[in-house]
Amino acid sequence: MSERDLVKSGFETRAVHAGYEPDPTTGAVIPPIYATSTYAQDGVGGLRGGYEYSRSGNPTRTALEETLAALEGGSHGFAFASGLAAEDTLVRALCRPGDHVVLPDDAYGGTFRLFDKVERAWGLEHSPAPVSDTDAIAAAIRPGRTKLVWLETPTNPMLTIGDIAAVARVAHDAGALLVVDNTFASSYLQQPLSLGADVVVHSTTKYAGGHSDVVGGALVVDDADLAERIGYHQNAIGGVAGPFDSWLVLRGLKTLALRMERHSDNAERVVEFLADHPGVTEVIYPGLPGHPGHEVAARQMRRFGGMVSFRVAGGEERALAICAATEVFTLGESLGGVESLIEHPGRMTHASVAGTDLEVPADLVRLSVGIETAEDLLADLGRALG
Structure with missing residues (x-):
């Protein structure tokens, strides 16, 4: 070529x-x-x-x-x-x-x-x-x-x-x-x-x-x-x-395009599930019409990706318990792999900004949504959220 x-x-x-x-x-x-x-x-x-x-x-x-x-x-x-x-x-x-x-x-x-x-x-x-x-x-x-x-x-x-x-x-x-x-x-x-x-x-x-x-x-x-x-x-x-x-x-x-489509598909399913869960106080995802940056993201992005953050009722203790309870979502740092990951940014990836203007909410959970079967991801989150 x-x-x-x-x-x-x-x-x-x-x-x-x-x-x-x-x-x-x-x-x-x-x-x-x-x-x-x-x-x-x-x-x-x-x-x-x-x-x-x-x-x-x-x-x-x-x-x-x-x-x-x-x-x-x-x-x-x-x-x-x-x-x-x-x-x-x-x-x-x-x-x-x-x-x-x-x-x-x-x-x-x-x-x-x-x-x-x-x-x-x-x-x-x-x-x-x-x-x-x-x-x-x-x-x-x-x-x-x-x-x-x-x-x-x-x-x-x-x-x-x-x-x-x-x-x-x-x-x-x-x-x-x-x-x-x-x-x-x-x-x-x-x-x-x-x-x-x-x-x-x-x-x-x-x-x-x-x-x-x-x-x-x-x-x-x-x-x-x-x-x-x-x-x-x-x-x-x-x-x-x-x-x-x-x-x-x-x-x-070589497979980036295929994977990003699947990440985005699964993330949208996860977002829909979390938005309806009584234990979740806020879902943060650019694909949601209510997200403050939705219109800009829709203009400059092909789709909205596989990263999802959400906040939970019960504060940090509850967020930590949810992170520890999943089985399909692996508790771990990093993101973007074929497997789904869950983490607590305040204690893990963003511990270095604690006490600064960049400190993240203690009740925040971050997901890197992988390419597994969507129903398995939803069932896993449902068990962890209780």
Whole structure:
């Protein structure tokens, strides 16, 4: 399939075919795992295919990076050892001590910890702002100092929606870049670059990999200058994805569209069930017409995804009891795998924001709805809720 045809093709076709042509020698249709650290050179500086050392480049990682770029509609992709490695590399590439970043006021706990404990010690300042309030984001920007506006949409775990196109305009008017963490939506459900974002971030551990068997991260851009700066720092810092991890994420991406449809189907069933349960005080899901960000989400997302949060009567003790009582939903951190997970954000994924402005409600439960039989998921939640 020609590169021109591939660019014009549908998402599912790109997911299967981007990044790799069948091997000309063997005809292998899946990229090999190039488990090598170094490469033979044809004389000093005579590189075969441009590879010299696998921190700088590896063919399996290249296939993943090209696929990630193709799925996000970007020109350059970069694969990392984790989502936080991707975020840290991005910050070092684009910011300097004394600069400022606007963060979501309900950002992922790991992202907040990175900025608050690691980047702050380096001299980078940050301010929180609600992603759903474009005026508040504009007010949080410090003219001349804000280099990045960081957006999660939907956010983790409150599933707040930010208007990517509107926030992009605010950021660019202030001379800042817009970074969108697209982990919850995935590249199948949402395309931030097409809406004005400058950088897309992924924890490929989640929906991209999709099978809870790999840890990874990614950055995608559509600007040559940004790509050059990120590429330099990726190599200089060295937090790159290994060949086997790259291969696992590549395998996951091939079925991303199918999985996201099933995640969304099951999540809608779960939301309907929870909304009618007397023990649930609030269901938080962008697909609900009553969700404050529903109209924006409907405009910029293909569907509403597999993440569901809800609050329960009885406070933290009840929320913890529900998390401990499920059997099909596994109690565990992370998200985006084929299996359904349940967790208590306040005690688990977001413990790092306790006591801050980003603290999450104690009665909140977060679900990552998997691809199991929907009736089994509903029965399991029914037993746990009592």
